[in-house]
Amino acid sequence: MTLSVDASQAVKIDWFADTLSELASRAQRQRLHHGLLFIGQRGIGKQVSAHEMAGRLLCKQVRSDNTACGACQSCDLMQAGSHPDFYWLTTDKTQIGVDLIRSAIQSLSSKAQLSHNKVLIIPDAHLLSDAAANALLKTLEEPTPSTFIILVTHQHNRLLPTILSRCEKVIFNTPTTAESLDWLAKVRQDDAMSLPQDLLIDERSLAAYGGAPLLLLDSAEAQNAITFTRFIDTLKSIESGQSAEVDLLDVSTRWQNDAEQVIIWLQRYCHQQARQQSRDSLATDTDTDYWQLYTQTTQAAQKVRHAGTNKSMLLFELFNTFREATHYVR
Numbered sequence: 584m585t586l587s588v589d590a591s592q593a594v595k596i597d598w599f600a601d602t603l604s605e606l607a608s609r610a611q612r613q614r615l616h617h618g619l620l621f622i623g624q625r626g627i628g629k630q631v632s633a634h635e636m637a638g639r640l641l642c643k644q645v646r647s648d649n650t651a652c653g654a655c656q657s658c659d660l661m662q663a664g665s666h667p668d669f670y671w672l673t674t675d676k677t678q679i680g681v682d683l684i685r686s687a688i689q690s691l692s693s694k695a696q697l698s699h700n701k702v703l704i705i706p707d708a709h710l711l712s713d714a715a716a717n718a719l720l721k722t723l724e725e726p727t728p729s730t731f732i733i734l735v736t737h738q739h740n741r742l743l744p745t746i747l748s749r750c751e752k753v754i755f756n757t758p759t760t761a762e763s764l765d766w767l768a769k770v771r772q773d774d775a776m777s778l779p780q781d782l783l784i785d786e787r788s789l790a791a792y793g794g795a796p797l798l799l800l801d802s803a804e805a806q807n808a809i810t811f812t813r814f815i816d817t818l819k820s821i822e823s824g825q826s827a828e829v830d831l832l833d834v835s836t837r838w839q840n841d842a843e844q845v846i847i848w849l850q851r852y853c854h855q856q857a858r859q860q861s862r863d864s865l866a867t868d869t870d871t872d873y874w875q876l877y878t879q880t881t882q883a884a885q886k887v888r889h890a891g892t893n894k895s896m897l898l899f900e901l902f903n904t905f906r907e908a909t910h911y912v913r
């Protein structure tokens with residue numbers, strides 16, 4: 584369970600309320616397609632919404648606004664994570680194999696135990712192997728009654744066309760910056776997550792995660808992994824001349840698996856600084872040449888994609904260049 588899922592349970596995500604309401608309303612009128620495909624960027628709350636949608640489909644006393652009542656036996660079991668007619672496919676994040684799909688379909692073939700509906704959610708549906716997709720296809724073509732299958736993906740182009748054509752596509756748009764920041768502020772205020780004090784929640788850090796608020800939140804969980812907060816802290820230390828405190832080789836080694844991300848952030852940072860300099864007309868011969876650094880990060884961004892590139896060494900060289908360019912005796 585990730586931090587963002589916990590957070591969305593504590594502070595409700597509301598930017599998809601209309602979409603879910605419309606789907607639930609159609610379900611009430613028996614007009615909802617049994618195969619749904621939730622499409623949208625990673626980290627914006629699609630899986631959380633799929634879970635909420637399942638709750639609405641299983642609730643025994645759906646409210647007039649099409650939300651789950653939160654009080655019936657079905658809602659209780661959903662909250663406890665033990666609803667007998669709800670299936671959440673858990674994957675190892677590399678591939679969804681045919682055996683897993685077969686056993687999920689098997690579960691769906693039995694009669695609903697509690698609610699009249701049954702729901703299967705397949706997160707990261709783009710990981711379906713071809714065999715698994717084909718096994719699923721039959722169920723999508725000839726569904727058992729009162730069964731809903733919700734596929735969730737941020738890479739729908741990787742799905743077989745046959746799967747795509749048999750599902751109703753539901754597009755989830757990325758929330759606005761204001762919506763995201765507002766929600767993140769509430770999550771911080773709620774304090775149930777004990778977010779690290781130093782976790783940056785602002786426009787720039789949100790942009791670093793492609794505008795996806797749940798990705799920003801999940802970054803706080805990663806112990807050794809690179810987060811935008813740690814990245815910016817490190818850059819600032821180097822820039823302010825405290826680089827003696829930053830062991831560049833250590834940082835480069837720890838971040839090598841995320842080298843592409845780090846380089847993109849550094850590239851963007853140098854670009855912003857360069858533009859700032861141009862605007863402020865502060866560029867004098869004693870100032871750091873951020874355009875030059877930007878060019879170097881662009882070259883590194885190409886290099887990092889080549890097989891066989893020593894990523895930690897590439898990062899180390901880049902940080903060293905950055906240190907030399909930004910911190911010298913003036």
Ligand SMILES: [Zn+2]
Nearest residue numbers: 642652655658
């Ligand atoms: Zn209910």
